[in-house]
Amino acid sequence: MLNKYLAFPLAFCALVSSALAANHVVEQKGKAFSVKSLNVKVGDSVEFVNADPFNHNVFSLSDIKTFDLGSYPQGQSKKVVFDKAGQAEVECAIHPDMILKVEVSE
Amino acid sequence: MKRHGVRAAAVSLMLLGAATASPMAAAVDLPSDVDFPHRDSPEARVYRGSIVFSNYCVLCHGQNADGKGRAAKLYTPPPANLRKSDKTDEYKELIIRRGGAPMARSEFMPPWGAELTEEQISDVVSFLRSIAPEDAPR
Numbered sequence: 011m012l013n014k015y016l017a018f019p020l021a022f023c024a025l026v027s028s029a030l031a032a033n034h035v036v037e038q039k040g041k042a043f044s045v046k047s048l049n050v051k052v053g054d055s056v057e058f059v060n061a062d063p064f065n066h067n068v069f070s071l072s073d074i075k076t077f078d079l080g081s082y083p084q085g086q087s088k089k090v091v092f093d094k095a096g097q098a099e100v101e102c103a104i105h106p107d108m109i110l111k112v113e114v115s116e
Numbered sequence: 117m118k119r120h121g122v123r124a125a126a127v128s129l130m131l132l133g134a135a136t137a138s139p140m141a142a143a144v145d146l147p148s149d150v151d152f153p154h155r156d157s158p159e160a161r162v163y164r165g166s167i168v169f170s171n172y173c174v175l176c177h178g179q180n181a182d183g184k185g186r187a188a189k190l191y192t193p194p195p196a197n198l199r200k201s202d203k204t205d206e207y208k209e210l211i212i213r214r215g216g217a218p219m220a221r222s223e224f225m226p227p228w229g230a231e232l233t234e235e236q237i238s239d240v241v242s243f244l245r246s247i248a249p250e251d252a253p254r
């Protein structure tokens with residue numbers, strides 16, 4: 011019964027929160043991430059763009075987010091959404107020296 | 117004892133390759149009665165291959181090459197246990213160069229062709245041969 015009255019506000023909220031969630035672009039260039047650390051909000055996405063003429067990979071074994079976006083060539087990008095607050099370390103399986111710290115806050 | 121130290125130092129200098137040939141080598145007073153493994157000897161290749169392995173492969177395949185690296189839990193199928201591999205050197209070289217996807221294996225086995233030199237690839241294949249089962253096909 012309430013559905014009729016809830017549907018609109020709920021849809022509105024969903025729209026607003028997805029509009030508020032930001033996308034942060036990080037490049038993989040010269041076997042490094044373009045920044046060493048990044049502050050994001052819960053719900054934000056980080057997009058990794060490979061700007062090197064060879065493959066990069068992106069993965070994390072952090073408590074707040076465990077993922078592997080695979081290996082991909084120059085020009086391609088992959089995205090991950092950070093849905094929990096805390097700290098994540100993002101790495102590359104091909105280049106052991108590549109590390110990015112992501113601080114996710116509420 | 118002392119002699120052993122000098123030998124080990126000289127050997128590792130040698131194994132670490134021509135690229136890093138250092139003037140220090142000349143300063144080491146080499147004992148004349150020891151045989152150094154030649155740069156192209158199987159021992160030298162396996163040793164260099166083990167270094168490549170611990171730099172790039174342990175993350176997934178593990179320090180012990182048994183497939184239990186720290187990132188192993190991310191992958192299904194899991195990283196191969198390279199001590200039990202029944203693949204030939206040729207197959208290993210291909211999957212290392214091209215990655216898992218073009219070989220109809222896991223896309224999470226990365227392609228290393230652009231990252232490693234020809235020598236590093238053949239060295240790591242020699243290392244994998246040295247830890248493969250005796251009866252595995254060559």
Ligand SMILES: [Cu+2]
Pocket residue numbers: 038041065066067102103104105108
């Ligand atoms: Cu990389």
